[in-house]
Amino acid sequence: MKLAFVFRTAPHGSSIAREGLDALLAATAFCNEDEIGVFFLDDGILNLIPNQNPEVILQKDFTAAFKLLDLYEIENRFVCEESAQYAFIEAQSIIDVEPLSYQQWLSQLQKAEKIFTF
DSSP states (O other): OOEEEEEOSOSSSSSHHHHHHHHHHHHTTTSOGGGEEEEEOGGGGGGGOSSOOGGGGTOOOOGGGGGHHHHTTOOEEEEEHHHHHHHTOTTTOSSOOEEEOHHHHHHHHTTOSEEEEO
């Protein structure tokens, strides 16, 4: 895996996660889909929750754009089990992600040549 995109921040309240998704989608123009990994940890797992209502805080809902990972055939998608259990999102994620223990998650991340954290 060449590039790893790690999402650690909540989707709304700042533009960090949205910018990370933009960077991820832009990277698909330069890399094969099997060279990109997407990792969710801590508050970043909140990007996976469906039916969010960020309009209440005057934000746009960009999280549905994570579904584009299916279109771009990016299959290396990992979520830290401990983080997912904390937020109770295991059964309701907007995209398929592979749940891994923190150690397994970290092992997958270490395979990347470059890591981008958002």
